[in-house]
Structures are given as C-alpha cells and as structure tokens.
Amino acid sequence: MGSRRARRCLHSDCPLPTAYCPMKDLATALSAANAAVFTELGLDPKHADVRRSDRPDLGEFQANGALAVAKAAGKKPQEVAQSVAAGWKATDLAQTPTIAGPGFLNFTVTPEALGKRAQFVADDAHAGASAVETKRRVVVDYGGPNVAKGMHVGHLRASIIGESVKRIYRFRGDEVWGDAHFGDWGFQMGLVITALEDEIGGFDDRAKLDARLKALTLDQLEAIYPTYAKRVKEGDIDVRDRARKATAALQGGSALHREIWKAMHDVSMAAQKRDFASLGVDFDLWLGESDADPLIPDMVKDLDAKGLLEDDQGARILRVAKPGETKKKKRDDGTIVEVESPDPLLVVSSEGSAMYGTTDLATIVQRMRDQKPDLILYCVDQRQADHFEQVYRAAAKAGYASREMLEHIGFGTMNGPDGTPFKTRAGGVLKLQDLIGQAEEKARERLRENEVDTNFSKEEFEDIAHKVAIAAIKFADLSNFRGTSYIFDLDRFMSFEGKTGPYLLYQAVRIKSILRKAEEQGVKPGAIAIEHEAERSLALALDAFDGALRAAYDKKAPHFLAEHAYNLAQAFSGFFANCPILQSNGAIRASRLALAAAALKQLTLTLDLLGIDVPERM
C-alpha cells in the first residue's frame, strides 16, 4: 500500500461501478454513481454531485442537483428526482435514495461500504487521502522574519499558516519548497546601521567597531530599530537621509557596510532559527531579500531594455495599471485627483537603492531560475495585497512569470481582546518566546492538577507542556479562516475544554493509551465491521478526511483540516464512550481496535498537517 501506482483508483472511469472501490471517499463514489444515472437519463451529470448531508435525520449524504437540472430540462424537480431514484441500481455502496422536499435525494450508505472504506483508511499509509492528479513545483514564501526585529506575535500567523499550507501541498504530492524570505535588505538595514554609527560615534575606529559587532545581540537590534524607525516616522529628515544613504551604500557594495550587515544578519539568523524551531516551523530555503540582490542590476537593465521603466521624480518606476484602470486619490492639500491604479511599482528609489518591490521581483527571477516553480504562494499579511498585485503584474509584464502562478495567501491580523492588533498589557509587542512561555506555564499547571499516570520524568513533563502549548496556539489560529482577523485570548485557547488544541491531543493520547494496553495484552486488530451507531459516525468521520484535505488544498485554507480534526476527535470520543474495546471480545474487539488505530493514524496525520505534534501521554 502507498505506492503512487497502487494509489490510482481503478474505477475512476467506470460509469457505474458494480462494487464500491474504497480508494474513493464515499461522496466521490456516490457522485460517480449518481452521475452515471444522470447521464443515462440524458441529464447533465455536472449537477449530480453528492455531498455530506445537512440533515443527518434524513440521510447521510444528499444530492440536490435534481432541482437545478429540472429547470434546464423544463421538468418538475419532483419528477426528475423520482426518475433518478428509479434509475439507481442497488449496489453494495448505498441503497436507492429517498426523495424529500422539493426534490432532494437522500442516501444512506451500506454498513459494508462504510466498513470497506474504514478498512482502507486503516490500511492506507495516507489514511485515505488522495494525491493531486498532476504534481506541481511549488514555492511557499512564509514566515517573513525581519533581521532587525525578533519574532513576536505578529509573525505567528505567517509562520503557522504558511507551515501548514506547505505541509498540505507536500502531502498531496507536490514538490514544495518553504522559503523564510528574511527581511534583510531594505531601508531598515540602513536604519540600524545608522543607529549603530551614532551609538559608537562613527565607524572610523576599527577596533571599536569590531568589538561592538562581536558583542551584538538580537535584543539590541530589536531595541535599536523601533527607536530609529520612530524618529524617521516623526519627521527626522537627517536620520532618514543618512539611513537612505547607508542603504544605498550597502546595496552598492561598500565593504564596511556589508561587514556590519553580515554581523547583524548572522546574529539575527541564529536567534530566529531557534524561535522557528521552538514553534515547529522549518524551511527548506533560509533565503532572504539579500540573496536576490545580485540579480537586481541585470534585472533593472533587462526591464530598461524592454522599455518598461520610466523616470519619475528622480526614481525609476514600472507602470502596471491597464488603460482605464484609475482611482481617485486625496492629496495632502485636500484636492482629489484621478491617478492610475494600481500604483506603479517603484523599482529604483531616487537614492538609487532597491525597494522591497524590486527585491520581490528579483526573487521571482531567482526562483524561476533555481526552483522552476509552477506556483509561488506568498503567505503574507492581507494588508500587503496591493503591493503583491503590483509585483505580480510587473513580473507578468516583464515576462518573468505568469500572473496566474503568483498567488498571495493573505491573512488577517491577530487582535487583542479590544479588537485592535495584539499588544501586551504594557502596550508593547509580546515576544514569541514570552507567549510560548506563558502557554507552557498554563500547561504545566494543568498537568500538575491532573495527577493521572504522573510518573513523568522532568524531560517528558516539559516536552508535554511544550507540545500542549504549541497545539493550543496553533489550533486556535488555524481553526479560523485565514482571511479574517481573530481575537487572541490565551486563556480561552488554553482552557483545556472544548474546541481547542489540548482537546485534540487528549483524544489522540487516549487512543495511544488503549493501543499500548492492547499491545501488553497481546490483542491484535482485525477486520473492521461497522455495527454500532458510534462506529458508524467514526467511520463517516474517517471518510471525510480527503474532502477536508482537498478543500484545504484548493482554498489554501487549513481551517478545513482543523475542523476535520475536531470532528474526528469528537467522533472518536463518542465511540470511546459507547463502544468498549478491550472489554469486548473476539471479532468485535479486533474490529474496534482497528478502528481506534485508524482514528489515531488519521488524527495524528491531520494534526501534523497543521504543524501540531502529539505527545505519548498527557
């Protein structure tokens, strides 16, 4: 099981399968069978889709295409539904559908089909998940740490969502590179270099500079940057101009500036790697904006040769608006003018330096050269949507990449209880490590209260606390649709009750405990048979994994998988409460044990796709 060849469903082209092929999820199999009936009746099979029902009291699956088709065929929905129902042949998949309301078809699958499907999930290395039909090469750009800023809560979403998207794409068979894309090349670098210059009174004293660079820490960079950024923001022209010149010097190749930059880069990189590791986030490429820098001169020449650049107020710009695309814009003096929209991409600043759009464009060139991707996903704050639109259009105009293969996976902000972007009580930015620390402390408290099976070693205790903390933080984030902002409330996420990360870990750990005991008692899993209502619910939950995975993949939205993980955990919990495993005997015990093992495998896998690790005990 598990090889690519073996994963192909032999019935995928079969018009009316005579036997249910468990490689397909039940909704897909029912849809195929229903489509065959539609075709036989001369109805458009695209309306034959069957999905999980909103009305479990009437059936487990539903098809409502009869209503849509009836309109096109000029028939009554009820009549269409009746002819479809009459056209259904009894198979081992489902019984003839029942008709309800204006023409809804309701299906109930057979216990045999459910058992076969659950058995497939149990035996399958991918726990019932399908692979993509055509593999693509995909770069996922996420995380976006900044050299001059430590990781704080603002980086959480980019890291958490991007990591999950990367895992989802890879799991379905694409070739995927995650790239951290460090913010290590823009104006900010000139700014911190200028700040350092002020601090040590110039760069003339070589020994002094060396000593300072040697002692440099990320904490210091973090302290310097906001101070100077604030000065510029508040109108300090002198600092701004010096920082711009320093930026241009760095990018122009000044050895001194590069040396200072490197010291800052290295100290920051080391600290960021620790933070990412603690979050369970890993990259295949630890590249940054600076790595695209060598490509910029040739790229600018190329853009120029293609006649795409224009001089404008001392800068060089690339227009990306199509004819007629304009917007009204309010100027500082209050007058309203009509300008092109989107704004042009600023390629070379009046100071001669590269802007972040320039770097992003050059990074596309770089990726097309090195990874040759079919798709590049940018997991970045929604507020940068306009910026990416500019860059993508510029890339398309220059012929570097098609517009379709560049996609911004935007997400909303993480807000505090007051609904504004998250701050600490003191009004500052909460560091990532402090946040994780707070979550871990809550986990420790709960672990101490629990007293179950508590002969944890110090190491295991800390490991569990960490895993619970990360699970709480990540699941809270990923259970919201990424596009909207959400309110960060650590107490709620760590409440250990309800729809939380810890709940999911708890369910997984309970299954592990049973499997350990089964092992000790020499009980082996056996053929799955679905009899009890709770077994049925669990099998249906296991079947739903692939649909959730495909939705998460297509929409680049991990919350579909978060939802699935919760549904599965709940279905297992109901099964656990109603269907004794080790207390039962014979074939029933073997079947239930196999179901439990399948649930654990799929739950662990789903959580892994969300970037969440499961401890052995808790």
Next chain:
RNA sequence: GGCCCCAUAGCUCAACCGGAUAGAGCACUCGCCUUCUAAGCGAGCGGUUGCAGGUUCGAGUCCUGCUGGGGUCGCCA
C-alpha cells in the same frame, strides 16, 4: 474621497457550486466516573444572519443602496 475586506446565538467562530429545520465551542441549566485518561460523554437553553430593496422555485451566500468596523492609497516592509 477611491478601492479592498468584514458584520451570523450573550462571547469566539463555521457553513463546499445559491438548497431542506443556519452549525460548533465557551458561558448558563440538567444528567453521567466500581468501567480502556471526566482535559471526557449526553441533553437543554440560545438566531428577523447589521439595515432596506432586488434577482428566483429557493439567498447568510448573488446584485444595488445604506449604516457600522478594519485595511490600504509610490521612495518603510
């Protein structure tokens, strides 16, 4: 001011191509540990989907207008 996003139960969030009685969790009320981890399970309570129109067999979902909130509008990223 232009453009984009959002508004769903007291709170935090779901709802796939427009489908049936809009779902979860928290909070609140009640029941369940002699039984594989009670961080659990079951039941109840809770809704004019911001407002007003429109499209249609059918609208939380699509269209128009309005109200409220957020974001954004070239030399930061």
